[in-house]
Amino acid sequence: MKLSITIAESAAENAPIVLRGSYTENIQKAAQMGYDAVEIHVKDPNTLDIKEIQKTCDKNNIAVSTIGTGMGYGIDGLSFTDPDDDIRDKAIRRIFDHICAAKKLNAKVIIGSMRGTIIDTNDRKKYKNYAFECFDKVINFAEKNNVTILNEAINRYETNFINNVEESLEFIKKINSPHLKIHLDTFHMNIEEPDMGKSILKAREFLGHFHFADSDRWYPGHGHIDFRSIIRALKDIKYDGFIAFECLPFPTPDVAAEKSIKNIKPLL
Numbered sequence: 001m002k003l004s005i006t007i008a009e010s011a012a013e014n015a016p017i018v019l020r021g022s023y024t025e026n027i028q029k030a031a032q033m034g035y036d037a038v039e040i041h042v043k044d045p046n047t048l049d050i051k052e053i054q055k056t057c058d059k060n061n062i063a064v065s066t067i068g069t070g071m072g073y074g075i076d077g078l079s080f081t082d083p084d085d086d087i088r089d090k091a092i093r094r095i096f097d098h099i100c101a102a103k104k105l106n107a108k109v110i111i112g113s114m115r116g117t118i119i120d121t122n123d124r125k126k127y128k129n130y131a132f133e134c135f136d137k138v139i140n141f142a143e144k145n146n147v148t149i150l151n152e153a154i155n156r157y158e159t160n161f162i163n164n165v166e167e168s169l170e171f172i173k174k175i176n177s178p179h180l181k182i183h184l185d186t187f188h189m190n191i192e193e194p195d196m197g198k199s200i201l202k203a204r205e206f207l208g209h210f211h212f213a214d215s216d217r218w219y220p221g222h223g224h225i226d227f228r229s230i231i232r233a234l235k236d237i238k239y240d241g242f243i244a245f246e247c248l249p250f251p252t253p254d255v256a257a258e259k260s261i262k263n264i265k266p267l268l
Contacts, residue, residue: 001234001268002036004065004244005257009042011071016187016217016246017041018256023048024056029254031060034261039244041068043075044094045101054105064105065242066150066209069098073113080134081116081127081161088134091116095138103145108209110183111138112152117159131161135175142179150183150209155191164192165199172206181208185246186225190215196225200233207239212264213247219256220245221263231267 007026011017019026023040030038038057042048045067057063072078078091091114098109118127135151142149153168162171168182182203186196193199200207214223221227234243245260 001231001239002065002242003034003261003265003268004037004039004242005030005033005035005260006039006041006068006244006246008040008071011041012074014248016213016248017068018245018247018249018260019253020249023053027053027056027062028060030257031062033257034265035062035257037063037065037242037244039066039068039242039246040064040105040107041071043071045097048101050101050104057105064107065244066108066110067098067102067105068110068112068246069095070110070113073116079114079116080111080131081118082130083119083127088130092134092137096141099138099142099145099147099149102147108148108150108181109142110150110152110209111135112154112183113158115151115154115159115161118161121160127161132174135180139175139177139180143177147179148208149180151180152183152185152211153188153192154185155188157191158188163188165189165202169202169206182206183209183211185211185213186220186227186230187211187213187215187217187247190225197229197233200230200239201237204237207237207241209241210234210239210243211246212243212260213245217248218250219247219259219263221259227264228267231264
């Protein structure tokens with residue numbers, strides 16, 4: 001297992017993104033702290049200087065593990081379940097742009113909040129069909145570009161659509177593509193999963209990425225989540241992907257990044 005840290009050029013104060021500011025400076029900082037990779041969160045991937053990011057990664061012997069897409073929903077309101085055809089189309093095209101960037105950086109693309117939510121629970125089927133149609137187009141494009149899409153299970157207080165491992169497995173088996181994997185997050189699992197270790201065992205070969213944050217969404221070790229048992233379960237399924245720290249930048253970004261790797265790396 002390898003460790004990654006979330007970075008963004010800018011983000012809201014309470015957003016669970018650790019390092020903020022210059023991409024190249026934070027890539028260098030992450031490498032100096034001992035990270036294997038960075039996870040880039042960006043609203044519009046066309047604004048990224050891919051060549052400069054790749055050059056900095058190569059120079060510092062660090063990778064880009066993943067690209068987060070949530071700002072497309074949080075800032076621009078784009079989602080796969082919006083009843084407006086035009087907004088869903090814009091969401092698809094935005095993810096296409098993320099896939100193109102990920103291809104150049106040899107990274108995976110996360111779809112979490114941009115998956116959307118079911119606005120009218122009396123007509124769940126309609127909204128699920130919206131999402132399936134969007135995913136079908138996105139997965140087809142991802143397959144052509146050999147990029148893996150990660151569908152993140154998010155807790156019930158943020159969305160009412162695919163909240164846990166069981167629902168994630170049902171969804172991923174319906175889509176049926178080797179380029180779609182499950183993405184789990186300890187913060188969300190702490191709310192949704194009765195036993196996080198058992199849920200990891202259920203995910204097994206479908207697990208493609210993992211976010212670590214403690215129960216209060218601070219760095220691991222600040223709350224009550226038992227990360228030792230989570231890592232034991234990951235070892236049991238022979239997970240060899242990235243663990244990315246997507247936690248609040250408290251008490252400071254640097255302290256959160258340093259505490260995260262200090263508390264988790266010895267357990268791997």
